[in-house]
Amino acid sequence: MEKIKVERKPSEDRLKEMGVFEWSIWTKEASEFPWSYDESETCYFLEGDVIVTPDDGDPVVMGKGDLVTFPKGMSCTWEIRKDVKKHFVFGR
Numbered sequence: 001m002e003k004i005k006v007e008r009k010p011s012e013d014r015l016k017e018m019g020v021f022e023w024s025i026w027t028k029e030a031s032e033f034p035w036s037y038d039e040s041e042t043c044y045f046l047e048g049d050v051i052v053t054p055d056d057g058d059p060v061v062m063g064k065g066d067l068v069t070f071p072k073g074m075s076c077t078w079e080i081r082k083d084v085k086k087h088f089v090f091g092r
Contacts, residue, residue: 002071004060010067020044023087036075048084
């Protein structure tokens, strides 16, 4: 199984090249919930502090300024410690 990929503080040029600022926005208050990925998701955190723990892996910390890719087929638990606002796209 692929792992969560976190790129800390990618350049503005890289984000523009990927079209990040045209992706949809998702927001969520501090909470904890299970989640499964039917397809891969790439997202860029505008706000937040999160720990995502794959069912078969170690916790991964992510938040504001991080570009994150979640692999297709992964099941995990999201623990949002500070409200999240992120751009996201599926299938990339």
